Amino acid sequence: MWQADGFSTTRIGVLTPHADVVPESEFNAMRPEGISIHAARVPLGVYKPGGVMDTEIADDPVRAFAEPPLVDDAAEMLASAPLHAIVYAFTSSSYVRGRPDDARLKQRLEARTRGIPVVISSAAAVAALENLNVTRLALISPPWFSAEMDRQGARYFQTCGFDVVSNGPAGLPSDQHAIQPGELFEWVRTHTAKSAQAVFIGGNGFRAVGVVKALEEALGIPVLTANQVSFWQALIQSGSQASITNYGHIFGLRPPAH
Template sequence: MTALGFLYPGHSAEDDYPRIEQLLGSDVRLDLVHTDIGEDAHSVDALRELGSPERLTAGVGQLRTSGAEAVVWACAGGSFVHGWEGAHEQVRALARAAGLPASSTAFAFVYAAKELGVRRVAVGTTYPDDVAALFADFLRAGGVEPAVVRASGEVGARGRDEVFALARSVDGPDIEAVLLPDTALHTAAHIPALEKELGKPVLTANQVAVWEALRLADRKVNAPDLGALFTREPLVQVG
């Protein structure tokens, strides 16, 4: 059994994780610890506070006792708002506190795009413009080109129809993959249908967070129901 730990901010789309665990269909356990979110907003200042060391380390003890082999800060915005170097320092501090390999959803998007061999992507977000721009900068720093970025500014979870509409709104013939970076979006049940409709890989926050934890634990799981990312051979070396 491989146990993987996730620090998840608040409560929104955490039910994606038991669904993903079921879809993995293997001896993998996903353990979530909910972190305090403070101000529930997508402002830059609120997101920086969301990923503060105090909030992250508060949940680390629970993950250690769960037997987790790796830990992922399951939040994109609470990572990329610190910039490329700041986000690296954030996960280094998390790794030291946990005594485990660590990463974040923001880095997971970059590494997943590299795993798929895609560079020119479209991003559909529920962030305001300034936060979406920071995610675009983060992707560029990691060698991924966000050719289209849509910032709707609509904070909070959305239903299936809204998720599909968001993905369609940023897609185009020259786009190699579509990225949906909000962990508050319920997407685990929709990835194959999204990829079939768009004809390309779709990367979503909770999906890539799990893939990243598996990568850190050196596990490869074939799970077509989780999209193209989970049907690739074998793991590439990214850092």
Template sequence: MTALGLLYPGHSAEDDYPRIEQLLGSDIRVDLVHTDIGEDAHRVDVLRQMGTPERLAAGVEQLRLSGAEAIVWACTSGGFVHGWEGAQEQVRALARIAGMPASSTSFAFVHAAQEIGVGRVAVGATYPDDVAGLFAEFLRSGGLEVTGVHSSGSVTAPEVGSWGEAEVFALARGADDPGAEAVLLPDTALHTVAHLPALEKELGKPVLTANQVTVWEALRLTDRRVNAPGLGALFTREPIVQV
């Protein structure tokens, strides 16, 4: 049994994770602990407070006791708002606190894009324009070319968590760009797991979403590879071998 530990802020789309666990269909357990979200707003100052070491540390002990072998901060915006270097320090601090390998959803997007061999990506962000722009900057720092950013301007996680299939597809379509090799939907408050195969079929390219890449990143940290077609191209392709 491989146990994956996730720190998830608040309550919005956490039910994506039991669905992912079921679709993995193997000896993998996804353990999730909710962290204190503080003020719920997609504002840079608020997002920087959301992922402080104190708030993350509060949930670590529970994951350690559950037997987690790796831990991921399951919040995209709570990572990239610190910039590349700041997000790296956040993850290093989390690893020190947890005593195990650690990462975040922000880095998961970069690693997942590398895994499927794409360099040009389009972003469909639920965030306001300024926050979405910071995510694009983060991706560029990770070596990706961002062909365009489409923002819905949503202010709170519960608002995004209430979105259904129509809103998710509209966001993905609005973001898609002919020059992009993949479309990225970065909010862990957004329900996407049920729609992954249909999204990729409609757009004709890989779609990487926050909750999907978060679990994939935790698996990467534990050196596990799982073939799960229901979770999109990221879980069905062979890894790209760097030479």
């Protein structure tokens, strides 16, 4: 009798740069029935009106995105809703600020979310790689990451104990809206080191979850993306038992929430 109204039993929040639509889009693509996505937007000083982003983002605005008070206030406001987990969807600040800052950021935000767990995207990638027993990693960065920011990403994973066997920004148009799945698939397929045990495609604004299944079939190794691992970790933290298919091997692994 009644039509679906979108009401959900598991609600996941997302803290995202103010003009970035990719995290919400990809979370919504992956989510099964019964899960809903709710975003709060945080200013990031690399956008022009209409969502046009700098072709190469600088460290300073990336670093500032993770500093109080704006993201803290957004987390508190988002946590006013009856959510089960909140994702901080911004990999690059972890690269620039370093791994130790992830724990501090999580603690700081959770002080404002009244008990709702916060998932940090880069830390979720580390958890996924550890659960996959990966030691050798191929890292792919968005084309709008500078070579130095990509190197910072490699150092981030190296400090976590991984051997980064290849890394670099993808040679695609430096425009979020110009990324096409077929082009990303070919780039990753042809630029992943044969010694890699997994691929991580960083950048929550990098449209990538649509190629995960095809890449895993082509490469024969797990393929992770920033939004995919964040959603995986958020489901764990929320206590959801939802089954996710076609978005990567990682969804078959469900370690206890912590």
